[in-house]
Amino acid sequence: MLLVVIALVVAFVSFVYWKIKHEEHNNKVFEIYSQPGILFYAKFLIFYLLLKLYELNKHKKENLEDFDRLLPLSEHNKAFDAVSFQAVNPEGHYLYGGIERRHLAKINGFFYLVTPEFGLLRSPHIPKTNLDADTDMLHDMKSYNGGGIRFSPIKPMKLWRLSYNGKMLDQNENSVDVVVEADWNSNLPCFMFDSDMSRVAIARAAAAETWTEDFFKNIKKAHQSHYEQMGYLKGFFSINGKKYEIKMDASRNHSFGHKRDWLLMHRYIFHFIYLEDNTRICVGVLSHPCTTSHMEVGYVISPKKAINPIEKCDLRLYQHGENGTPGKNIAFRIWTRKKEYLIKAKTIYENNHFIGNDCEARIVFKCVDFEVNGMKGRGFAEWQYNNQNFL
Numbered sequence: 080m081l082l083v084v085i086a087l088v089v090a091f092v093s094f095v096y097w098k099i100k101h102e103e104h105n106n107k108v109f110e111i112y113s114q115p116g117i118l119f120y121a122k123f124l125i126f127y128l129l130l131k132l133y134e135l136n137k138h139k140k141e142n143l144e145d146f147d148r149l150l151p152l153s154e155h156n157k158a159f160d161a162v163s164f165q166a167v168n169p170e171g172h173y174l175y176g177g178i179e180r181r182h183l184a185k186i187n188g189f190f191y192l193v194t195p196e197f198g199l200l201r202s203p204h205i206p207k208t209n210l211d212a213d214t215d216m217l218h219d220m221k222s223y224n225g226g227g228i229r230f231s232p233i234k235p236m237k238l239w240r241l242s243y244n245g246k247m248l249d250q251n252e253n254s255v256d257v258v259v260e261a262d263w264n265s266n267l268p269c270f271m272f273d274s275d276m277s278r279v280a281i282a283r284a285a286a287a288e289t290w291t292e293d294f295f296k297n298i299k300k301a302h303q304s305h306y307e308q309m310g311y312l313k314g315f316f317s318i319n320g321k322k323y324e325i326k327m328d329a330s331r332n333h334s335f336g337h338k339r340d341w342l343l344m345h346r347y348i349f350h351f352i353y354l355e356d357n358t359r360i361c362v363g364v365l366s367h368p369c370t371t372s373h374m375e376v377g378y379v380i381s382p383k384k385a386i387n388p389i390e391k392c393d394l395r396l397y398q399h400g401e402n403g404t405p406g407k408n409i410a411f412r413i414w415t416r417k418k419e420y421l422i423k424a425k426t427i428y429e430n431n432h433f434i435g436n437d438c439e440a441r442i443v444f445k446c447v448d449f450e451v452n453g454m455k456g457r458g459f460a461e462w463q464y465n466n467q468n469f470l
């Protein structure tokens with residue numbers, strides 16, 4: 080009897096072991112995207128409990144106000160400190176810009192402006208974004224500044240000033256003179272990706288991966304801080320002397336950390352959505368194969384300003400534009416704990432630019448018309464491709 084039991088246990092254990100070994104080699108789509116294996120639910124549960132345990136032991140949330148400004152760069156040569164802004168309004172204006180500070184007085188900077196009259200305008204160095212930082216940024220560290228783009232923190236988490244001053248190019252390569260001056264402000268909640276992301280989504284992503292020593296090491300190493308805040312943009316822009324007053328729905332984000340290595344990111348797709356009923360959605364699907372080859376992130380802000388993390392998104396990167404060319408239209412579903420949303424996105428304009436010190440990442444930037452559960456809206460999409468894998 081005992082022998083039979085032992086034999087059965089040994090057989091079972093070796094079967095599971097064989098299954099796991101077997102899956103490790105065979106469960107990746109395009110050798111990148113891990114698929115849930117036989118132990119998926121057990122791993123999910125373990126990881127979920129680990130996250131909860133970690134949360135209990137953590138001290139209280141960092142005070143974001145201390146970080147809402149230019150931060151010192153770490154000593155790593157891929158140290159970074161990046162802010163971005165975006166805004167839309169019902170008149171069909173779209174504004175999108177960012178600056179990433181790097182060592183050696185360099186930045187990655189880009190700025191887009193769209194009006195129905197002029198179409199898509201871009202800062203003139205795009206598709207390249209490597210620029211010299213302005214000297215006053217290096218001296219007084221008061222604003223992210225270079226290539227005519229400037230973002231200045233005035234009151235942490237409340238008020239930032241944004242400006243552009245210089246030439247921009249339209250889609251026929253004609254040059255126009257552009258001035259933008261606007262204030263970004265907010266009374267909306269902030270989303271800190273570390274602490275506010277859905278634990279269910281993180282555990283699901285981790286459970287699909289092979290748990291090697293490297294996996295856990297890389298999770299620790301790859302850490303970056305990222306927060307995002309929805310708000311409003313108010314001010315004006317002028318194109319060739321013609322002035323437009325603007326009041327726009329907007330958001331901004333800030334990322335920083337020891338280092339940012341774009342080569343480790345295989346792909347991502349982000350959608351930023353502003354609906355007519357004031358619902359706002361930010362949803363991303365990322366593939367960072369040395370940690371999680373498929374991760375769903377994001378949140379929904381309801382018209383009443385309640386914020387809910389996204390627990391699930393059915394968009395799969397390998398089903399959309401894995402060859403490097405995004406489709407124009409896409410539809411997918413997301414779920415928060417409260418609600419399900421069917422998102423339909425139609426590209427209105429798109430343009431490519433490169434980021435990273437050596438153009439390691441290509442971004443396909445899109446202005447998008449949305450329909451979510453029947454409600455209309457506008458916003459953006461951003462499709463990132465690893466420029467080394469896709470060259």
Ligand SMILES: *[C@@H]1O[C@H](CO)[C@@H](O)[C@H](O)[C@H]1NC(C)=O
Pocket residue numbers: 163164165175176177305307330331332349461
């Ligand atoms: C931050 O926002 C900018 C544009 O506003 C966008 O390019 C970037 O992908 C965002 N980053 C994340 C991680 O959401």
